[in-house]
Amino acid sequence: MGRVTERRKVLRIRDGAVSSRPDTLVAEEPLEIRLNGKPLAITMRTPGDDFALAAGFLVSEGVLGGQRDLRNIVYCAGATADGSNTYNVVDVQTAPDVVIPDITLERNVYTTSSCGLCGKASLDAVRTTARWPIADTPPLRVTPELLASLPDRLRAAQRVFDRTGGLHAAALFSEDGELLDVREDVGRHNAVDKLVGRALQNGELPLSRTVLLVSGRASFELAQKAVMAGIPVLAAVSAPSSLAVDLAAEAGLTLVGFLRGRSMNVYAGEGRIALRAAAAQG
Numbered sequence: 201m202g203r204v205t206e207r208r209k210v211l212r213i214r215d216g217a218v219s220s221r222p223d224t225l226v227a228e229e230p231l232e233i234r235l236n237g238k239p240l241a242i243t244m245r246t247p248g249d250d251f252a253l254a255a256g257f258l259v260s261e262g263v264l265g266g267q268r269d270l271r272n273i274v275y276c277a278g279a280t281a282d283g284s285n286t287y288n289v290v291d292v293q294t295a296p297d298v299v300i301p302d303i304t305l306e307r308n309v310y311t312t313s314s315c316g317l318c319g320k321a322s323l324d325a326v327r328t329t330a331r332w333p334i335a336d337t338p339p340l341r342v343t344p345e346l347l348a349s350l351p352d353r354l355r356a357a358q359r360v361f362d363r364t365g366g367l368h369a370a371a372l373f374s375e376d377g378e379l380l381d382v383r384e385d386v387g388r389h390n391a392v393d394k395l396v397g398r399a400l401q402n403g404e405l406p407l408s409r410t411v412l413l414v415s416g417r418a419s420f421e422l423a424q425k426a427v428m429a430g431i432p433v434l435a436a437v438s439a440p441s442s443l444a445v446d447l448a449a450e451a452g453l454t455l456v457g458f459l460r461g462r463s464m465n466v467y468a469g470e471g472r473i474a475l476r477a478a479a480a481q482g
Contacts, residue, residue, distance in 0.1 A: 203227050204248055226367050228386045233257060234276065234291040235300065246367065246385045247287070249394040250275075253385075254290045256397030259405070260425045262301060262329030267403040269298045301329075323447055332406040332430035334452040340409060340432055341474040346377045348462045350413045351437055357382045370395050372431075373411045380410065388416050389425065396429045406430025413437075418457055420444045427451045433472060435459050440467055 210223040226246055233241045233254045245253060251273040258264040276289040294300070354371045357379060368388035372380040372395050383394035392414065399405055411433040412426050418436035420443040426434040427447065434448070435456040445467045448455035454469030466473055 204246055226386055229288055232289045234289065235263070236293060237291060243387065243390060245387060245390045249383060249398070250287070250290055252383075252394045252397030252401060253390055254292050254393075254397065255400050256393030256395065256425075256429075258292060259396050259400055260393065260428045262331070262428065263294065263298065264400060265331045266405055267400060269295050270400065271295050323443075323450060326424050326427055326447060326451070330427055330451070332408070334408070334427065334430060334432050340375050340472055342375060342411060342433060342472060343474045344462070344464065347411075347435055347456060347459060347464060347473075349377060350411070350435065351459055353377075353379055354382060354413055354415070358384055369415045371413045372399075372407065373413065375409050375411065388414050389419075389421050392422060392425045396425060399429070408432060411435060413459075417441070418444050418455060420447060423447045423451075423453060423455065427453055433469070435464075 204227055205224050206227050207222045208225055210221060212219050212221055228244055229247055230242050231245050231250055231253065232239060233243070235258070241257070243253075243257070254273055255264060255270060264270055271293040273290055273292050275285060275287050276291050277285055350371070350373055353373075354369055357371065358367065358369050367384040367386060368391050369382060369384045370388060370391035371382040374380055381395055381398060383391045383398075385391040385394065392412070395412070396405075396407070399407055406429060408430045410431055412431045413435045414422055415437055417438040418434060418440035420441055422436070423434060423440070423444040424447060432452075433454040433456070437459050438457065440448075440455055440457045445455060447453070448468035452469060454472040455467045456464050456473075457467055458465045
């Protein structure tokens with residue numbers, strides 16, 4: 201099994217003093233995802249939670265919508281000279297009644313933020329494949345104070361980041377601020393897939409009473425993954441993209457960016473932010 205971290209020799213220079221020492225780096229390896237035996241996608245990821253990553257990826261692609269849709273996930277033999285398993289290829293087996301869409305084309309349209317296709321095509325693809333409307337019953341409300349407390353709690357839960365400084369993280373919180381799950385990966389989209397995949401495996405979709413917090417920026421791809429999992433609130437410590445804001449506004453997703461300290465920008469879905477009357481008037 202691939203390791204989460206690896207050691208490499210590094211030349212360290214501090215105030216003119218030179219020394220040689222080992223350094224801890226985050227591991228990065230390719231993962232090929234197959235669907236019912238057919239190659240589907242390759243993603244660069246940090247090894248670990250590979251089955252959850254594959255399941256979450258297929259939720260965001262509109263293939264899986266619940267625990268019953270998933271029959272099994274297994275590692276496949278890797279392409280090595282001696283035939284040993286590299287643990288870098290997984291095959292997702294769906295239930296017999298799951299309809300498999302032409303996801304190869306759809307993925308090129310709406311899950312790659314750098315694909316260069318038009319925004320309308322991306323939004324249309326999510327609209328036609330989303331399984332759950334983001335509806336609040338009863339209404340979900342979160343305070344700015346609760347949101348402001350989440351980044352520090354995420355940072356405190358990043359165990360591998362403390363050793364490497366090279367990982368993104370995603371966390372799910374309850375509407376009361378309880379930390380439900382946190383995942384780290386070299387790719388922030390993979391970290392979100394691991395969260396959503398674990399929720400699918402546990403029969404917890406849709407995640408309609410949760411807040412998703414991601415390190416870094418909020419891309420269209422991350423907003424799409426939140427919508428596909430039924431998550432009503434997405435918060436990021438950095439900026440959102442324009443297409444992420446467009447998708448949030450259309451889908452009813454609350455999108456918060458630049459969540460730093462007590463400051464934040466709400467780009468869409470401001471109705472879920474419980475502001476004091478005086479603050480709202482100001």
